[in-house]
Amino acid sequence: MEQPNLKELEAIIAIARRGTFRAAAIDLGMSTTALSHTVGRLEAGLGVRLFNRTTRSVSLTDAGRLFMQQVAPSLQDLRTALETVRSQRETPSGTIRINAAPFAARAIISPLVLEFLRRYPDMHVDIVTEGKLVDVVGDGFDLGVRVAGLVPTDMIAVSLGRPQRHAVVGSPEYFEKYGKPLAPPDLFNHKCIRVRLPDGSLFRWRFEKDGEQVQIDVRGPITLDEASLTRTAVLDSAGVGYIFEQDILPDIDAGRVIRILEDWTPPYPGLCLYYPGRRNLSAGVRAFLELARELSRRATG
Numbered sequence: 001m002e003q004p005n006l007k008e009l010e011a012i013i014a015i016a017r018r019g020t021f022r023a024a025a026i027d028l029g030m031s032t033t034a035l036s037h038t039v040g041r042l043e044a045g046l047g048v049r050l051f052n053r054t055t056r057s058v059s060l061t062d063a064g065r066l067f068m069q070q071v072a073p074s075l076q077d078l079r080t081a082l083e084t085v086r087s088q089r090e091t092p093s094g095t096i097r098i099n100a101a102p103f104a105a106r107a108i109i110s111p112l113v114l115e116f117l118r119r120y121p122d123m124h125v126d127i128v129t130e131g132k133l134v135d136v137v138g139d140g141f142d143l144g145v146r147v148a149g150l151v152p153t154d155m156i157a158v159s160l161g162r163p164q165r166h167a168v169v170g171s172p173e174y175f176e177k178y179g180k181p182l183a184p185p186d187l188f189n190h191k192c193i194r195v196r197l198p199d200g201s202l203f204r205w206r207f208e209k210d211g212e213q214v215q216i217d218v219r220g221p222i223t224l225d226e227a228s229l230t231r232t233a234v235l236d237s238a239g240v241g242y243i244f245e246q247d248i249l250p251d252i253d254a255g256r257v258i259r260i261l262e263d264w265t266p267p268y269p270g271l272c273l274y275y276p277g278r279r280n281l282s283a284g285v286r287a288f289l290e291l292a293r294e295l296s297r298r299a300t301g
Contacts, residue, residue, distance in 0.1 A: 008042040009075050011035055012050060016060055016068055017139045027128065072138060092284040093122035099136055100145035102129040103227055103244050104271050108145060108160065116291050123284050131198030131225070137276050142285050148269035155274040158292050161299030163267035165245040168205075169257040174237040180260050181240070184214045191239035192218035196225040205242045207264040214264075218242075 014024035015035070025035040043049055050064035060068060100108070105127050113125050128141070136144040136155075144155070147164060151157045170180075174191075181187050184207045195203035202223065204215040220239050224230050227247045234241035234248075234257055241248075251257045273292050275285070 006075075006078070008038055009071055011038045012042070012064070012067065013072055013075065013140060015039065015051065015058060016064070017134075020058055027126075072140075076137065076140060091122055092120050092282070092287045094282060094284050095124045095126055096143065096282075096284050096288055097126045097128070097141045098143045098145060099128050099130060099134055099139065099141040101131060101147075103247060104145040104147075105129045107246055107271060111295055112160070112288075112292055115295075116288055119291070120284065120287060123287075125288075133198075136274075142275065142282070143288070144274050145271055146274070148272050151272050151274045154276070156277045157272040157274045158289055159269075159296055160271040160273065160292060161296035163270045165267040166206075166242055166265045167245045167248050167252065167259050168240060168242055168261045168265060169234055169248055169252065169259050170240045171235060171237040171257055172255070174234075174239065175258055175260075177237075180258075184216050184261065184264055187216050187218050187240065190218075190220075192220035193230045193233050193239050193241040194218060194220050194223040195230070195242065196223050198225075203242075207261065208266055209264045 011024070011028065014027050015021060018024045018027060021032050021035055021039075025032045028035065030038075039051065043051075046063075048063040049061050050067055052059045052061055098105075109127075113127070117123060117125060133146065133150055133152075134141075134144075136142075144151075145160075148157065148159070168181075178190060181190055184205070187205070192205075195205075197203050202217070204217050207214040207216070218240075222233060222238060224233065227243055230241045230243055231248060231251070233239065234243070235251065240260075248257060252259050273289065275281070275289075281289070
């Protein structure tokens, strides 16, 4: 049989990581049909099925899991070798793959990513947003972006400078009808927009003031797992929301929502880029990290 090509290997890893042919095809920039044909061709050449397919799900077979265990590290070594060669160019080129929480991607897109692309037009940045924490090395990413407390201990972290902060908000109409909570326990008497975390658990709203820390398991008519949906519900007076400050600040400034309990929501360590220290970094990744450090110095200086 012909030896598998790089495109076929990338396809297997993308499907295993994303869990569906459709999502993997989007990541790879190809049609679902073309991806299916690519995998079918590889399976035919190997003489084994790598995936169990149903109309609802895709999962690795035993042979597929063994294939992934053997191929994924080797493919990452190949990527590293290619990037090492590219790094000899004076002008960085190639692709940087970044995994980030959705709110983290929104935070870095304008000040960092778009500025990087203006400086290095031969580069391409591929951002995948996921709520859950992933293995950036095993899943083929160059960098991850998470809040400081979630960065794996075996990674090198680069602070992005600005601290994070939550804002507790409601619409003027809501507070006119129900009044404003004056302290975190008052939230038990209000309709609150509940937040579901990526692992399925419900998030407890966290507060701190003068050394006192409080966690409130709020109650309310709706549970959501995405900040933009929470914002929509708050703007429609469905209840009180607990949202990252950067996602709601324009609405606060415009008077569309009113912020409360501000003295109970102090800033805490912000976002970090992180990457494995044992890998040789490409010229593009090094340039991206240097720009991140430059912007961080500006933000804190």
